[in-house]
Amino acid sequence: MIVVPCPNCGPRNSSDLRNAGEVVARPDPATTSLTEWRSYLYLRENPAGWVTETWYCRSGCRRYFTIERNTSTNEIRESESS
Amino acid sequence: MSRHGYKYSAGRLLRHGLTRDAWPRMWRRPERRDSYDVVIIGGGLHGLATAYYLAQNHGITNVAVVDKGYIGGGGSGRNTAIVRSNYLTPEGVAFYDRSLHLYNTMATDLNLNVMLSRRGHLTLAHTDSALRTMNWRAEVNKLLDIDSAVIGPAEVKRLTPSLDVSPDTRYPILGALYHPPGGIVRHDAVVWGYARAADHLGVHLLQETEVFDIICDGGDGPDGKGSGGRVTGVRTSYGDIGSPVVVNCTAGWASLISNMAGVPLAITTHPLQAAVTEPCKVFLPTVVVSGSLHVYVSQTDRGELVFGASVDPVGSYRVNGTLEFTEELAGHVLELMPGISKMRLMRQWSGLCDMTPDYSPIMGYTSVEGYLVDVGWGTYGFKAGPVAGETMAETIATGRAADLIAPFTIDRFTAGDLVGEKGAAAVGH
Amino acid sequence: MSSQRLPTRAGELIDRSTSLSFTWNGRSFSGHEGDTIASALAAAGVEVFSRGMKYHRRRGILTADHWDPNLSVQVGDEPNVRAGSRRLVDGMQVSAQNAWPSLRWDLGTANQLVGRFLSAGFYYKTFMRPQFLWHNLYQRILRKFAPGGRVHWKTGTHGDYDKRYAHPDVLVAGGGPAGMAAALSAAEAGASVMLVEQEPELGGHLRWGGPDDLTVLADLREALYSTPGIEVLCDSIVTGRYDHNWVAVMQRSHPVVPERLIKARVGSLVVAPGLVERPYVFAGNDIPGVMLAGAVRRLINLWAVKPGSRAVVLSANAEGDAAVADLESAGVAVIAVLDARAGEDIVQVRGRGRVASVQTGDGRTLKADLLVTATGWSAPTSLLNMAGDRPVYDKVAARYFPQSLPDNVLATGGIEGDGSTAELAAHGRETGALAAQRALRLRHERRTQTARSVRPESTPPASVPDNRIPLRRSPHPECYRSTTHGLVDYSEDISSKDLIQAAGEGFDSIELMKRYTTVTMGPGQGKLETVNAAAVLAEVRALDLADIGTTVWRPPFSPVSLGALAGRIFEPVRRSALQDWHEANGATNLLAGQWVRPDHYGDPMAEATNVRENVGLIDVTPLGKLDLRGPDVANLLNLVYVNRWQKLEVGRVRYGAMVTEDGVVSDDGVTGRLADDHYLMTTTSSGAGAVWEMLEDWLQTYRPDWEVHVTPVTGGLTSINVAGPRSRDLLERLVEDVDLSADAFPYFSVRTGTVSGVQDCIIWRIGFTGELSYEIHVPSGYSLHVWESLVSSGSDLGVAPFGIEAQRILRLEKGHYIVGQDTDGLSKAPTAGLGGLVKLDKADTIGLPELRAAFERTDLPVLVGLQPDDPTIVPEEACQIVAAGSNEILGRVTSSRMSPTLERSICLAQVDPSLASAGTSVTVKLVDGRRITATVQEHHAHVDPEGARQRV
Known part of the structure; x- marks a missing residue:
């Protein structure tokens, strides 16, 4: 049970939150190509190392926020964009 | 000597018992060559089976299987060893049925007892919608001649008396998909059987050899990698090995290895955990799966209960396990079998699973010539090992994708033609 | 068997004034409070406790502690109890596990005769053919030899356990001298401390040491219990260390529950498990009477049990030397001491059921009934491994040591090195202080991270380097x-x-x-x-x-019962405020996701007919309900639904369908505009949570500029659907301030009004059942009143409740599809027949590129209405639609029922597009194997496709 720091609620057990996966930029649906769209749908960096990801404070403040987590060690640090 | 080298038999066992003679090695520690016709990355079940069938069915023996650790140390040795073919889609059924067929004759084909135990596989339904899905699977299965049917709670109880089928539980057992040919097999023995047979046919098993890079030229990416290029070999911890064909048969690391060739994969890596109890006298005759409760269980011949669940919700490359996995697992197992609360969990472990968006593998040729993949096996790679090896070998030898793997091409994601196993495979053991 | 109980020993744990009776393999025995099962039996002269797994040789005491592999026994319905550490309880029924028919005469010993053929992995090399015999015969025999105890699965105790959360700054695993000292100094430094010891009493190896050790132990114990801030848990084991110092403790000392799992978020974990004595490998090392030095020391000093009468000791260390002294003090004749440090060795032990002679390295054969070995230690590094360490072997000390630990895990005691009791305690004290300092810094940091917590005023405690003086590593021969x-x-x-x-x-x-x-x-x-x-x-x-x-x-680290891991049963169900009424009025329930709800009240067909003819009431509270407010709600709806929403007027409701970004149908429902900036959205019951989270996601991460406030009100509003041709008549009797006439309140409208005196009820006119119907959303606290008023006011109108089953019949007659039943994980919008609804010319909507692509395809399956040509046959849901002469799959029946209105079977089905046009005859394969024909209908709706009944 890792500890995830919610910007509002502070460090919380990860069971209080939901991991919403890697942050991926969404192409503009009006102008995107299908190939680009499907890359957005299906392709992920999936690194063995630091990844910027979204968490949802499901049992707390209900905020979506991003952090950086190392997928090899589960270390967590603040994300630039949070 | 048989075609697999030193033949095992009851007679041999007797003779060795009497003479106390040493048994020969099951496989060599070969001298590494500078190049091979085919280099397979990953010495697990898939890699070894591919090598075996290349040699056995197609006569291609100048093959190296490269693994950074020891053979069978990844998912092949960490899974819960369940085999079955009662999938949801006709593509899935045909594929896994061929695999089950290969498992059926494996002990004699490979001259090693892999202890296939077709003890019957029950997928429990706790809701009417789950029951509907079971019916769907059963109907598809029957059309494809798979022994599979939906049975009621009384029959479930008859087959597996320790299950609580009373209607007043939180997750009542409304019925089950019963698949008599499903069962378990000794996973390590399968790995060793393929390793021993492949070695005898001339394949080199290069253990403790890590691949750092896949060497390419002509591609549209950096260092000649990527689309339009071709493979020339691999860079390993023991130097470069040349090969016109490199096959990615890894799990857990598949996307990282594939990036070495400039071929991105639709994969996220998640830990999958399992656990085993202390041994107790055998009381559980079948393999029991509950999708709603995210648990599957069987009892080994040594009396241990082996448990598995669905993948961890958070993607990572961690294999140290979590406490919450054991808590949820125990809670759910006891919902099904309240009477075993005093059994003790003895060991938990994890493996890495490469999950694809449609819970189906990615197999065959890629945009880089000579670079093939057999990856994205999620939680069901073990069942598919034999057929994956057979079809990958055919694909390599003939230069075109084998029919059975046609639905699993890497291009299906950009084409939007996903395979429909997701519903059935979420806890598809 | 004669009593082996010694006269009183200084540190003995037994209370000789007590007598506990128990049975062993059916025979009566007695022991004292403080005895383990094994010590009580050994005191009574029992020498054989189990049989080996494979060869069924007799096994006696080896280590006399928790890890003794020969002392697994069955106690009542509990298998695999560690008799070396489990304390005796009056009335225990203890039996040997791995023997049949009895421990004394075990038929499994036959395996010894063929032992030479049962080499490692022998089973891989035979039984290959005939193939079927493996499962049908050989495996069945092998399974008979499974070791371990017996599970009494008919006497379940699921739920008899408990869990606890704890947040100690410092958790010390191990209550020996170093661990106790660490706990003390950590508490003195201001940390909250939990000290966990696996034995029922503190002290570790001090307990069986000499008088000096016992004095040190008494002093430490006294200090621990008098220092505030330390919680001591004995008979408890730290079983795991997980990421971010999440630590599992299995407490066996709880007064009420048999085992309690404590989940601790620990600042610093101090690992002080001591060392585990290692057996020596030689011929006959499993014959009863071969014991480790620690075993004889524990038996003699803790339980006053004489382990034998003539002993040979092989000693490589001080523990062995001390064992010699203990044996002599217990009146055991030590006939030879072989010093492994000087190269002396033993070669073999002989004996049947008990050691009879020992053959030494120099060729002597000594008559003895006890061989004691002290050949070295294993470091129980499990917890350190779990913290990422890979301990390294030290050839000089002949054991493993920690290599590199994360900052929040520290080791002390024997696992770190060797020393006198005082040196171990001193290392423990330094470790405790360092652990406390690091934990207090972390505590400070966590508090500052928590917006709402009381902010610590002080500056964080300074970071202190690890200046501990390492324990030395004493040379030890590699034995x-x-x-x-x-x-x-x-x-x-x-x-x-x-x-x-x-x-x-x-x-x-x-x-x-x-x-x-x-x-x-x-x-x-x-x-x-x-x-x-x-x-x-x-x-x-x-x-x-x-x-x-x-x-x-x-x-x-040590096996944990499933019951304790599971804890209390916590699988709640959701009940609407009307559920008690339903159950009191004959409802048969159905579990639907988290909800329990009425399936029917006895006769679903009659319930459905009553809706078509009179008026019915159904509790649809599980429908997801989201209250949406703000100026940008229409923009949000336009984004998340496939259809258009900007022009929905106040007082109107509209049906909407959602897809995911890959174009797959994910949810649907009705949303109504209650006021300019106020909407109520409904979702499917199962999708309620996911849709809410999805809306928040889009609002927070994609369009944070939009002003929309989302509040889930699923449980806050009880939803009652009043359906049937006489529903308006019924409501007119109860609704005070809303004009219900067809002109004033047309189909697909919403009004807010007072129902049976309850204000602020939201009423909308929609028709899932295909009849004139009103859905009333009532504040839940008043909903029973409203429901009962509807029932009592409408008795002359034929009002009756109906359940899910009747609703399913009605909606299928009407051809309404259910997301997840009539669609699946690959069903895109065209399959569900949403062609008329989807607006592809919007600038943005979820899944828009995939929607565009999907509508260009001609190969997607199509949902159609289907009627079997034999109206009496209802094909089971999930029946496959196949080609007439083959097994080729061309579709499947997704929903099917007997229609009470049409008195014939009706279906929805997904079919290949080539079969989708009205009038096409298809072949359906029933579950029983029969093939029937059925005809594709023009509409999904089998009843009233024009919608005349709901628009009255």
Whole structure:
């Protein structure tokens, strides 16, 4: 049970939150190509190392926020964009 | 000597018992060559089976299987060893049925007892919608001649008396998909059987050899990698090995290895955990799966209960396990079998699973010539090992994708033609 | 059997004034408070406690503690109880596990006769053919030999356990001298401390030491119990250390529940488990009477049990020397002491059921009934492994030591090095202080991270470097195996010869060897066996032990009961405010996701007919309901639904369907505009939570500029659907301030009004059942009143409740599809027939590119209405639609019922587009194998496709 720091609620057990996966930029649906769209749908960096990801404070403040987590060690640090 | 080298038999066992003679090695520690016709990355079940069938069915023996650790140390040795073919889609059924067929004759084909135990596989339904899905699977299965049917709670109880089928539980057992040919097999023995047979046919098993890079030229990416290029070999911890064909048969690391060739994969890596109890006298005759409760269980011949669940919700490359996995697992197992609360969990472990968006593998040729993949096996790679090896070998030898793997091409994601196993495979053991 | 109980010993744990009676294999025995099961039996002269797994040789006491592989017994309905540590309780029924028909006459001993053929992995090399015999015969026989106790699965105790959360700054695993000292100094430094000891009393090896050790123990114990801030848990084991210092403790000392799982978020974990004594490998090392030095010291000093009468001791260390002294003080004749430090050795032990003679390295044969070995230690590094450490072997000290630990895990005591009691305690004190300092810094940091917590005023405690003086590593001879072969793994019956054979066959890495031979895979998980196994492999490969590595220790440190891991049953169900009424009025329930709800009230067909003819009431509270407010709600709806929403007027409702970004239909429902900036959205019951989270996601991460406030009101509003031609008549009697006439309140409108005196009810006119119907959303606290008023006011109108089953019949007659039943994980919008609804010219909507692509395809399956040509046959849901003459699958029946209105069977089905046009005849294969024909209909709706009934 890792500890995830919610910007509002502070460090919380990860069971209080939901991991919403890697942050991926969404192409503009009006102008995107299908190939680009499907890359957005299906392709992920999936690194063995630091990844910027979204968490949802499901049992707390209900905020979506991003952090950086190392997928090899589960270390967590603040994300630039949070 | 048989075609697999030193033949095992009851007679041999007797003779060795009497003479106390040493048994020969099951496989060599070969001298590494500078190049091979085919280099397979990953010495697990898939890699070894591919090598075996290349040699056995197609006569291609100048093959190296490269693994950074020891053979069978990844998912092949960490899974819960369940085999079955009662999938949801006709593509899935045909594929896994061929695999089950290969498992059926494996002990004699490979001259090693892999202890296939077709003890019957029950997928429990706790809701009417789950029951509907079971019916769907059963109907598809029957059309494809798979022994599979939906049975009621009384029959479930008859087959597996320790299950609580009373209607007043939180997750009542409304019925089950019963698949008599499903069962378990000794996973390590399968790995060793393929390793021993492949070695005898001339394949080199290069253990403790890590691949750092896949060497390419002509591609549209950096260092000649990527689309339009071709493979020339691999860079390993023991130097470069040349090969016109490199096959990615890894799990857990598949996307990282594939990036070495400039071929991105639709994969996220998640830990999958399992656990085993202390041994107790055998009381559980079948393999029991509950999708709603995210648990599957069987009892080994040594009396241990082996448990598995669905993948961890958070993607990572961690294999140290979590406490919450054991808590949820125990809670759910006891919902099904309240009477075993005093059994003790003895060991938990994890493996890495490469999950694809449609819970189906990615197999065959890629945009880089000579670079093939057999990856994205999620939680069901073990069942598919034999057929994956057979079809990958055919694909390599003939230069075109084998029919059975046609639905699993890497291009299906950009084409939007996903395979429909997701519903059935979420806890598809 | 004669009593082996000694006169009173200084540190004995037993209370001789008590007498506890128990049975062993059906015979009556007695012991004292403080006895373990094993010590009570040993005191009574019992020498054989179990049988080996494979060869069923007799087994006696080896280590006399928790890890003793020979002391697993059955106690009542509890299997695999550690008799070496489990304290005796009056009335226990204890029996041996691995013997049949009895421990004394065990038929399994026949395996000894064929033992030479049962070499490592023998089962892989035979039983290959005939293939079917493996499962049908050989495996069944093998399964009879499964070791371990018996599960009494008819007497379940699920739910009898409990859990607790704890947040100690410092958790100390191990209550020996170093651990106790660490706990003390950590508490003195201001940390909250939890000290966990696996034995029922503190002290570790001090307990069986001499008078000096007992004095130190008494002082430490006194200090611990008088220092505030320390919680001491004995008879409890730290079973696991997980990421971010999440630590599992299994407490067995709880007064009420048999076991309690404590989940602790620990600042600093101090690992002080001491050392585990290692057995010696030689021929006959499993004969009862071969014991480790620690075992005889514990038996003599803690339980006053005489372990034998004539002893030979092989000693490589001080523990062995102390055992000699203890044996002599207990009146055991020590006939020889062999000093392993001087190269002396033993070769073999002989005896049947008890040691009879010992053959020494110099060729002597000594008559003895006890052989004691003290050949070294294994470091129980499990918790350190779990923290990421890979301990390294030190050849000089002949054991493993920690290598590199994360900052929040520290080790002390024997696992760190050697020393006198005072030196161990001093290291413990320094470790405790350092642990406290790091934990207090973390506590400070966590508080500052928490917006709403009381902010610590002080500056964080300063970071202090690790200046502990390391414990020394005393030289110790490398004693692993004599010149003979013996058991390496007692629980698995694996000998050194088996391991050598395995290595010769190619299983020459420790992990492969483990898998092939099963060495270290038994209940002890390698505590006693791992190092000896690695040593054998090192010998075979002519490598240094340090280069062999060890298998990775996995959690738990000690096995944990499933009941304790599960804890209390916490699987709640949701009930609407009307559920009690339903149950009091004859409802048969159905579990639907989290909700329990009425399936029917006795006769679903009659309930459905009553809706078509009169008026019915259904509780649809599980419908997801989201209250949406703000100026940008229409923009949000336009984004998340496939259809258009900007022009929905106040007082109107509209149907909407959602897809995911890949174009797959994910949810649907009705949303109504209650006021300019106020909407109520409904979702499917199962999708309620996901849709809410999805809306928040889009609002927060994609369009944070939009002003929309989302509030889930699913449980806050009880939803009642009043359906049937007389529904308006019924409502007119109860609704005070809304004009219900067709002109004033047309189809697909919403009004807010007072129902039966309850204000602020939201009423909308929609028609899932295909009838004139109103859905009323009532504040839940008043909903029973409203429901009962509807029932009592409408008796002359024929009002009756209906359940889910009737609703399913009605909606199928009307051809309304259900997301997830009539669609599946690949169903895109065109399949569900949403062609008229989807607006592809919007600038943005979820899944828009995939929607565009989907509508260009001609190969997607199509949902159609279907009627079997034989109206009496209802094809089961999930029946496959096949080609007439083959097994080719062309579709499937997704919903089917007998229609009471049409008195014929009706279906919805997904079919191949080639079969989708009205009038096409298709073949349906029933579950029983029959093939029937059915005809594709023009509409999904079988009843009233024009919608005349709902628009009145």
